[in-house]
Amino acid sequence: MLEIAVKGSRNYWMWIIFLLIVIGIGKIAYLDQFFNGLMITGMSRDVSWGFYIANFTFLVGVAAGGVMVVIPFYLHDYEKFHRITILGEFLAVASLVMCLLFIIVDLGQPVRMLNVLLYPSPRSMLFYDMLVLNGYLFLNIVIGWKVLEAERNQVEPPAWTKPLIYLSIPFAIGIHTVTAYLYCGLPGRGFWLTAILAPRFLASAFAAGPAFLIILCYIIRKFTKFDPGWEAMQTLSKIVCYAIIANLFFFLCEVFVVYYSGIPGHKTHLQYLLFGYHGYNALVPWMWSGFILMGAGAVMLVIPKLRSNYVLLPVACAMIFIGAWIDKGLGMISGGFVPSPLHHVTEYAPTGQEIIITLGVYAAGFLVLTILYKLATTVKEEVNG
Amino acid sequence: MTKNMIVTGLAVFVLAVLSPFWFNLVTTTQAAPEPELLGRAKEAKKCVLDKYDMRANHMSLLDEWRDAVVRDADRIYVAANGHTFNMSLSTGENSCLGCHEDKAKFCDACHTYTSVNPYCWECHTNPKEIQ
Amino acid sequence: MEKSRRRFLKVAGIAAIGLGAAPAMNFAAKDAHGPAAASKVKNEAALHAERWGMVIDIKKIDAKLAKKITRACHAHHNVPDFTHEVDEQLFPDTRPVNHTQEIKWIWKEKFHYAFPDKEDEFLNEKFHHLPFLVLCNHCKNAPCVQACPTQATFSREDGIVIMDYHRCIGCRFCMAACPYGSRSFNFRDPRPFIDETDPDFPTRSKGVVEKCNLCAERLAKGEQPHCVEASEGAIVVGDLEDPESNVRKLLKEHYTIRRKQTLGTEPSVYYIV
Numbered sequence: 001m002l003e004i005a006v007k008g009s010r011n012y013w014m015w016i017i018f019l020l021i022v023i024g025i026g027k028i029a030y031l032d033q034f035f036n037g038l039m040i041t042g043m044s045r046d047v048s049w050g051f052y053i054a055n056f057t058f059l060v061g062v063a064a065g066g067v068m069v070v071i072p073f074y075l076h077d078y079e080k081f082h083r084i085t086i087l088g089e090f091l092a093v094a095s096l097v098m099c100l101l102f103i104i105v106d107l108g109q110p111v112r113m114l115n116v117l118l119y120p121s122p123r124s125m126l127f128y129d130m131l132v133l134n135g136y137l138f139l140n141i142v143i144g145w146k147v148l149e150a151e152r153n154q155v156e157p158p159a160w161t162k163p164l165i166y167l168s169i170p171f172a173i174g175i176h177t178v179t180a181y182l183y184c185g186l187p188g189r190g191f192w193l194t195a196i197l198a199p200r201f202l203a204s205a206f207a208a209g210p211a212f213l214i215i216l217c218y219i220i221r222k223f224t225k226f227d228p229g230w231e232a233m234q235t236l237s238k239i240v241c242y243a244i245i246a247n248l249f250f251f252l253c254e255v256f257v258v259y260y261s262g263i264p265g266h267k268t269h270l271q272y273l274l275f276g277y278h279g280y281n282a283l284v285p286w287m288w289s290g291f292i293l294m295g296a297g298a299v300m301l302v303i304p305k306l307r308s309n310y311v312l313l314p315v316a317c318a319m320i321f322i323g324a325w326i327d328k329g330l331g332m333i334s335g336g337f338v339p340s341p342l343h344h345v346t347e348y349a350p351t352g353q354e355i356i357i358t359l360g361v362y363a364a365g366f367l368v369l370t371i372l373y374k375l376a377t378t379v380k381e382e383v384n385g
Numbered sequence: 386m387t388k389n390m391i392v393t394g395l396a397v398f399v400l401a402v403l404s405p406f407w408f409n410l411v412t413t414t415q416a417a418p419e420p421e422l423l424g425r426a427k428e429a430k431k432c433v434l435d436k437y438d439m440r441a442n443h444m445s446l447l448d449e450w451r452d453a454v455v456r457d458a459d460r461i462y463v464a465a466n467g468h469t470f471n472m473s474l475s476t477g478e479n480s481c482l483g484c485h486e487d488k489a490k491f492c493d494a495c496h497t498y499t500s501v502n503p504y505c506w507e508c509h510t511n512p513k514e515i516q
Numbered sequence: 517m518e519k520s521r522r523r524f525l526k527v528a529g530i531a532a533i534g535l536g537a538a539p540a541m542n543f544a545a546k547d548a549h550g551p552a553a554a555s556k557v558k559n560e561a562a563l564h565a566e567r568w569g570m571v572i573d574i575k576k577i578d579a580k581l582a583k584k585i586t587r588a589c590h591a592h593h594n595v596p597d598f599t600h601e602v603d604e605q606l607f608p609d610t611r612p613v614n615h616t617q618e619i620k621w622i623w624k625e626k627f628h629y630a631f632p633d634k635e636d637e638f639l640n641e642k643f644h645h646l647p648f649l650v651l652c653n654h655c656k657n658a659p660c661v662q663a664c665p666t667q668a669t670f671s672r673e674d675g676i677v678i679m680d681y682h683r684c685i686g687c688r689f690c691m692a693a694c695p696y697g698s699r700s701f702n703f704r705d706p707r708p709f710i711d712e713t714d715p716d717f718p719t720r721s722k723g724v725v726e727k728c729n730l731c732a733e734r735l736a737k738g739e740q741p742h743c744v745e746a747s748e749g750a751i752v753v754g755d756l757e758d759p760e761s762n763v764r765k766l767l768k769e770h771y772t773i774r775r776k777q778t779l780g781t782e783p784s785v786y787y788i789v
Contacts, residue, residue: 036611036704036705036722037702037703037704037705037722037723038686038701038703038704038722038723039611039614039617039703039704039722041703043617043703044614044616044617045616045617045618045619045697045700045701046616046697048688048691048692048701049688049692103687106687106688107685107686107687107723108684108685108686108687108688108701108702108722108723108724108725109684109685109686109721109723109724110685110686112666112683112684112685112686113685115666115668115683115685116665116666116685118666119666119667119668119683121664121665121666121667123661123662124662124663124664124665124689125663126663126665126687126689127665130665182689183692186659186663186692186693186695187659187693187695187779187780187781188659188693188694188695188696188776188779189692189695264632264635265632265633336692337692340697341632341694341695341696341697341776342625342629342630342632342650342696342697343628343629343632344629344697346616450556451680451682452680453556455678455680455682456670456672456680457556458558458562458672458673458674458732458736459556459557459558460558460559460562460736461556461557461558461559462554462555462556463553463554463555463556463557464553464554465553465554467553472556475715476715476716476717477716504721507721508681508718508719508720508721509718510713510715510718510719512715515712515713515715
């Protein structure tokens, strides 16, 4: 089936070459980091996780979001999603590839990575994160590939894929729950120490993932002859709408608890993010833009007339996607580290090189996504055409 | 056409796979260096394990040692030959470098020859190099 | 044809796994029987405790003494100092320093940073000026130990929370987990910033986390930790589980506090204030 990926239009190859160039530049920047250490990043003793882990967290969400097309189709026989299920699964694969790459570029000693397997530590949440992330990646590759292959050959997918599909649903919830547990089980970090972190992560994931999927549907419509279906996109937009509202609601719950109880160890972090703390306020404009984008996006999707507008829908989705990225990517990680456990304030901003490496990882993910989507759309064109 | 292509491809593949062998045939190779025993090591005669065991297994012995020292807080090794050693690469007279005083001739000569690059010395220091 | 080729590939794949595993199993088997008589033991002079603890008498420490203690610890453990001028000949092309990436094992903090939950606007003025030495608390329930995915950070039998630098992968989960900011990460090779390397202790490599080890290497030789030696009697270490020990006597005689006690980590470092 992979032979499909080497036959493409000029535009397809231009895009692939562009991605390879970005990957190459990122790789060069990473080699410098590999030889000189993480000193090239903006991270510090106080803010010991930065842009890499933030993007990792966000992309785990995008990967988990894929389950929002799997559940309606496989559990509720919602036929409209038949065409896009594979897109959700392949989006999860590409996102997980990026997640794992982000973990690797964040390690201080990447060559010792396999120590996690050599010395398994069942008390560490990172151990479980490794299990569920790799498990979910494996499940999605196998399921996506087998189902697509069956579709190409116009036969039923093998029976053993069914249990795997059902298994992938708890795994999708699992990857983001465990990723939230990485943070919310730490006693000294008041910002993360909240039971609503995992639900909030899931809510923003179920908004960001499908929102991105809708945008991808637009791109597929423009560049291929395969039509994912307007009604499927409309259903997806409703999922995005309620998920982003849930996310905003959970955030407001957090704001209430933190400000009404007034416990300093919990309050200072939100204070820093929303209003600035002792004169440090680098993230304040970002956070407010994030919430305005998510809020406005939610309003646009709630109103049926705007939601069903062909031009406005991708705009609303992009707003929600970017808003969720700011909320989870920029705020969630930095916010937990500022102020430090000793209440010192060290602000964090990624360095140029850190951003280049990050873009390289994204390009690698998009390369995987492009190739998988190329397979999926070509098979669908063959079958339908 | 395809047949020729395949045969050519196979030939190139086999050549590439066997490259270490023919590379060694056309270039001159140096004899493996013998680790030199100097100073205290020469006088001591007895090491932790016997010579051949040491040559073959020193890396796993060192791996065991570092676990013993760091993780179990056991720092003294009573060898099968009755001698006791300080399980340390470089600290004190009774450590590896305490006896094998010349790191360059004892460790590096072979490691360089076999292109082995152990990361011991990224952290551990050779007391001779410090002064 | 198609089928048999697939089966061949499958069998070959399984065989390859077997081949890879064989040397490992051989080594494991050999290891179990090992050289019969060899054994690994502790130094006879080594100091023992059921659970090591420390008492710091803040009244006895002034800024000068605090500096001396920090210096003794950092010099003997080869902790890099980023204000140190780099020797251009030994380390050419050393890049500029980011001081927020510093490394420290024991250092002084103001009261409201060391004890942020005990902040008080009517606090006795003198507390604001006392140098509170902070370090790893060697917690009984250490969050860093729980977080570490490779057991590179672990609790020893005698209560010391210690790091295996050989095993650390540099994921920095322990730094996020530590409620006391006691851990530092080697963002770069520390060697250019070590003034005089102490041959009795290794340096660290880039990419690993490090912290106070309660001078495990000195306790093993029957010596007191460097900070205790430098402290002129202000710092005492001993066995918390032994009612007759020096630290327990101090705890009986004085009112002491610990950092962020409410978190349940059970720090083993006590402060007399």
